[in-house]
Structures are given as C-alpha cells and as structure tokens.
Amino acid sequence: MAQKARRKLRFRLRSTAFLIPAWFSPTSELRVAFHRARGVRIAEGVEIGYFVLIDNLSPNKVTIGSRATIAALSAILAHDESMAYTGRGPEVVGETRIDEGGFLGVRCIVLAGVTVGARAIVAAGSVVTRDVAADTTVAGSPARPI
Numbered sequence: 396m397a398q399k400a401r402r403k404l405r406f407r408l409r410s411t412a413f414l415i416p417a418w419f420s421p422t423s424e425l426r427v428a429f430h431r432a433r434g435v436r437i438a439e440g441v442e443i444g445y446f447v448l449i450d451n452l453s454p455n456k457v458t459i460g461s462r463a464t465i466a467a468l469s470a471i472l473a474h475d476e477s478m479a480y481t482g483r484g485p486e487v488v489g490e491t492r493i494d495e496g497g498f499l500g501v502r503c504i505v506l507a508g509v510t511v512g513a514r515a516i517v518a519a520g521s522v523v524t525r526d527v528a529a530d531t532t533v534a535g536s537p538a539r540p541i
C-alpha cells in the first residue's frame with residue numbers, strides 16, 4: 396500500500412494558519428501577503444483574487460512571477476496524492492510556476508509540476524495539465540492553445 400503524504404507539523408501549521416485571510420482578505424495586497432506567509436514564493440506586483448487555493452501541503456513549491464494575475468477561485472497545485480490515496484503508487488510532488496505577467500482566468504486549475512509561461516493567458520475555467528508556452532493563450536480541459 397502506497398504511503399500518503401507526510402509533512403512536518405511546522406510546515407502544515409504555517410500553511411494552514413493563514414488560509415482564511417489568504418482567501419478572503421479585502422485587498423489583493425493582503426491576500427498576497429498571507430499567501431507569502433503560508434510559504435508561497437510570490438514576486439512583486441502580483442494580483443491574487445478571492446478564494447485562490449495554492450497548494451496546502453507544499454505551498455513553498457509554487458512560484459508566482461512578477462505582475463502575474465491569479466483570478467478568483469483558481470487552484471494551483473504542487474502535489475497529487477491520487478495514486479497514494481488509492482494505493483496505486485506514490486505521491487507526486489512538482490514545482491509549479493506562473494511566470495512573470497502570466498494570467499489565470501477565473502476558476503482555473505493548474506496541476507503539479509506545470510509552468511505557465513511569461514505573459515501566457517489561461518482562459519476562465521481551464522485545467523492546465525501541461526506547460527504553457529510564453530505569450531500564448533490556452534483554454535479548456537485539458538487546456539489547449541486557442
């Protein structure tokens with residue numbers, strides 16, 4: 396039987412203690428500050444909307460470049476326990492990046508280990524399963540260039 400993820404208590408506490416303010420603070424600056432406090436690596440000038448889920452187990456494996464925008468209700472993952480929870484394999488952990496000026500529309504999902512390139516646009520409601528090249532626009536599930 397595969398093992399589910401284990402993280403040190405101090406990492407888990409840091410990640411979860413600031414979840415609610417990171418989701419619902421009234422300004423983007425505050426939401427960014429609380430996501431940083433959770434361990435997410437966020438450059439300057441980033442906009443983060445309401446109720447953005449950034450990996451709970453490994454927030455420190457998510458990097459958001461300068462002037463990127465993450466619209467409301469999006470989820471950026473850095474781990475995948477689907478195989479571990481079903482006993483079919485190990486947990487997958489990957490570094491996930493939204494590069495400078497990248498844009499995630501409302502309610503996007505970015506899977507673990509994916510890079511959204513600089514100034515790329517991810518259309519509202521997309522599921523990003525593969526890297527997105529810089530200066531391109533993708534949409535759908537799985538997200539494809541449009």
Ligand SMILES: CC(C)(COP(=O)(O)OP(=O)(O)OC[C@H]1O[C@@H](n2cnc3c(N)ncnc32)[C@H](O)[C@@H]1OP(=O)(O)O)[C@@H](O)C(=O)NCCC(=O)NCCS
Pocket residue numbers: 466467499500501516517518519520521532533534535541
């Ligand atoms: C991606 C986006 C920028 C494209 O806008 P656009 O360049 O005007 O593109 P169009 O509306 O002409 O659509 C081009 C094609 O992409 C498709 N498309 C656009 N948005 C899509 C989406 N969210 N999901 C799936 N397909 C989409 C259109 O259906 C169209 O397909 P077709 O050529 O087969 O008819 C825009 O649709 C979008 O999702 N913006 C993000 C909005 C948002 O979340 N804002 C957050 C607050 S700032």
